[in-house]
Amino acid sequence: MKFSxxxxxxxxxxxxxxxxGKLRDTxxxxxxxxxxxxxxxxxxDIFISNFDNSILSQLEDQASFNLASFTQHGxxxxxTTDSYVVDPLFFPGGDIGELAIYGTINxxxxxxxxxxxxxxxxxxxxxxxxxxxxxxxTSMKIAAQKTGIQIVTGDTKVVxxxxxxxxxxxxxxxxxxxxxxxxxxxxxxxGDAIIINGELGNHGAAILxxxxxxxxxxxxxxxxxxxxxLVETILNVCPGVHAMRDATRGGLATVLNExxxxxxxxIRLDEKSIPVREEVKGVCEILGxxxxxxxxxxxxVVVVKGDNADTVLSAMKSHPAGKDACIIGEVISSxxxxxxxxxxxxxxxxxxxxxxxxxxxxx
Amino acid sequence: MKFSxxxxxxxxxxxxxxxxGKLRDTxxxxxxxxxxxxxxxxxxDIFISNFDNSILSQLEDQASFNLASFTQHGxxxxxTTDSYVVDPLFFPGGDIGELAIYGTINxxxxxxxxxxxxxxxxxxxxxxxxxxxxxxxTSMKIAAQKTGIQIVTGDTKVVxxxxxxxxxxxxxxxxxxxxxxxxxxxxxxxGDAIIINGELGNHGAAILxxxxxxxxxxxxxxxxxxxxxLVETILNVCPGVHAMRDATRGGLATVLNExxxxxxxxIRLDEKSIPVREEVKGVCEILGxxxxxxxxxxxxVVVVKGDNADTVLSAMKSHPAGKDACIIGEVISSxxxxxxxxxxxxxxxxxxxxxxxxxxxxx
Numbered sequence: 041m042k043f044s045x046x047x048x049x050x051x052x053x054x055x056x057x058x059x060x061g062k063l064r065d066t067x068x069x070x071x072x073x074x075x076x077x078x079x080x081x082x083x084x085d086i087f088i089s090n091f092d093n094s095i096l097s098q099l100e101d102q103a104s105f106n107l108a109s110f111t112q113h114g115x116x117x118x119x120t121t122d123s124y125v126v127d128p129l130f131f132p133g134g135d136i137g138e139l140a141i142y143g144t145i146n147x148x149x150x151x152x153x154x155x156x157x158x159x160x161x162x163x164x165x166x167x168x169x170x171x172x173x174x175x176x177x178t179s180m181k182i183a184a185q186k187t188g189i190q191i192v193t194g195d196t197k198v199v200x201x202x203x204x205x206x207x208x209x210x211x212x213x214x215x216x217x218x219x220x221x222x223x224x225x226x227x228x229x230x231g232d233a234i235i236i237n238g239e240l241g242n243h244g245a246a247i248l249x250x251x252x253x254x255x256x257x258x259x260x261x262x263x264x265x266x267x268x269x270l271v272e273t274i275l276n277v278c279p280g281v282h283a284m285r286d287a288t289r290g291g292l293a294t295v296l297n298e299x300x301x302x303x304x305x306x307i308r309l310d311e312k313s314i315p316v317r318e319e320v321k322g323v324c325e326i327l328g329x330x331x332x333x334x335x336x337x338x339x340x341v342v343v344v345k346g347d348n349a350d351t352v353l354s355a356m357k358s359h360p361a362g363k364d365a366c367i368i369g370e371v372i373s374s375x376x377x378x379x380x381x382x383x384x385x386x387x388x389x390x391x392x393x394x395x396x397x398x399x400x401x402x403x
Numbered sequence: 404m405k406f407s408x409x410x411x412x413x414x415x416x417x418x419x420x421x422x423x424g425k426l427r428d429t430x431x432x433x434x435x436x437x438x439x440x441x442x443x444x445x446x447x448d449i450f451i452s453n454f455d456n457s458i459l460s461q462l463e464d465q466a467s468f469n470l471a472s473f474t475q476h477g478x479x480x481x482x483t484t485d486s487y488v489v490d491p492l493f494f495p496g497g498d499i500g501e502l503a504i505y506g507t508i509n510x511x512x513x514x515x516x517x518x519x520x521x522x523x524x525x526x527x528x529x530x531x532x533x534x535x536x537x538x539x540x541t542s543m544k545i546a547a548q549k550t551g552i553q554i555v556t557g558d559t560k561v562v563x564x565x566x567x568x569x570x571x572x573x574x575x576x577x578x579x580x581x582x583x584x585x586x587x588x589x590x591x592x593x594g595d596a597i598i599i600n601g602e603l604g605n606h607g608a609a610i611l612x613x614x615x616x617x618x619x620x621x622x623x624x625x626x627x628x629x630x631x632x633l634v635e636t637i638l639n640v641c642p643g644v645h646a647m648r649d650a651t652r653g654g655l656a657t658v659l660n661e662x663x664x665x666x667x668x669x670i671r672l673d674e675k676s677i678p679v680r681e682e683v684k685g686v687c688e689i690l691g692x693x694x695x696x697x698x699x700x701x702x703x704v705v706v707v708k709g710d711n712a713d714t715v716l717s718a719m720k721s722h723p724a725g726k727d728a729c730i731i732g733e734v735i736s737s738x739x740x741x742x743x744x745x746x747x748x749x750x751x752x753x754x755x756x757x758x759x760x761x762x763x764x765x766x
Contacts, residue, residue: 075653076757101510102483110470120465121522121575122558147464159484159575195485205566212484212522212575290438394439401562
């Protein structure tokens, strides 16, 4: 039987699909990744409702913005991406959702960019509890609100049980770099000072302890935090910062080795100036790890002209994310590409690139 | 013993870390995700060398571009992301690498945007063969070259065996939308024509057969292809395209349901006009699948004013990616939010949103 559109409008079968889905399931199934109704409900209920903004809720396959809206912030666009596979999903001081927001914000911020928009792509394991996903999405929502960024586009995939461990998140981010700011690992000069905004290794140690493989009872928390506001504070007093990077995987040692190689300079660190909590030192001693290589998620390494060091340091100390800032070393002309450490015992050793792996799935 | 920088420069221990790493391993280890030397070698040898461009090879934590360089292409920035988890990694007509480039290009293109830059974030399983990864990266390189986009920023994570199935890729993309183009799922009007650029379901069927669960011998290949050039051809003759989307997961049926709901219109399809290969119909019959829901990776659904349909159709047919284009339906005012199909038997049925999952890990 053929029915006319007019009749069909009165037929209950022709009820319009509701715009806002409500998720009734307690666990993720493959249908939630199908592109169909179940996926739409998941996206509506978990992501659209939490990340609430007018760009995302258009549900187009891409977000779009007037280019003119960017030029008020600067003259260059910054673009970055990171996947987050941290294990466990929740740990003292943070969780994978917060990490996925702050980590990508920080990768934008270290170019001097104002972070504006993030994408969010999740890969879910069949059987994941919806409650876990909701908790992570809520955490992302709060992190986005705190930092003033918007999550404007996304993607959801579900894979069969065993094909992914619970939940991985990718965020990509775009931001705008203010005119005249030119931060690069290639800009470093002998005579520059190396500044860090606080204690090293808290994130790595917190994850290690959260895995429960060590029977340690400590109050170490991840330092997971956004750095864009601290960066803005620094640029306000010193727009000519030479280099800046957040010391995540591979720790301070990796960042400084990259700096030394990129700018073909040497770096000399002073071990007694490098802030490390006693508990973190303890964990490192037990496991034979080196705090210089431990991951951080809220630590900024700043390289400025020696003459600007005190100004930058005092600006950093005035900011909550930089209150424990200190100068930890200097840039030297030779040996190029090498990081040296003056140890607390008065000796000197090379701090090489990390060889092997200290700790997998740290971020 | 302390040695002076001058002496140290002659000490072989102080050799500068080579800028370009060479990967000697045959399989991925956790060290390749550590942030240290092994990861650097992997990135240099697999990604930097293949994706060769001056932005990526800076190895900063973010890519940056002059905003002024975007304005030559249009007035709005488009931003999108997708994760790719297709199984198997290689299938007739494509592979995960090509898919990760073309899929994200297509999500930009359907807004009318010129795709410019992509990010690439990989999650690797410990034990993955380096040869497999190299093959995928080479495929991405070729896809990028063919389409003129650049992969400008990336991330590499390695997780322990069993925590991910071989290799997942996320790409995010940015492009620029030309002035006056305003394509949106919300723009559709009664009287509009629905056009498709060719056969439906080839990708879904090719993946299904590649999994080897069916003892079928066919030559069905994925339709995996970039659509940005076809979109440009269409916009040249009809800048006022109402809506456009690539019919991937969930197939044509899902796209049209999204269109019908977003614009609060009805859509009437004519089954006999919808191009589906006989072999694909055969696969669908055996498995109880519907080609309207099968995934595609190079199929463009275009909605234009009825008066423009012939012009757009003939422009599409002039392009290699649109040579089999045809009009498959029309937009009606009622029933709103509903997709109807006039079947080959002369009956009418509702084509609903996909409920459940036809085929996991299709893209």
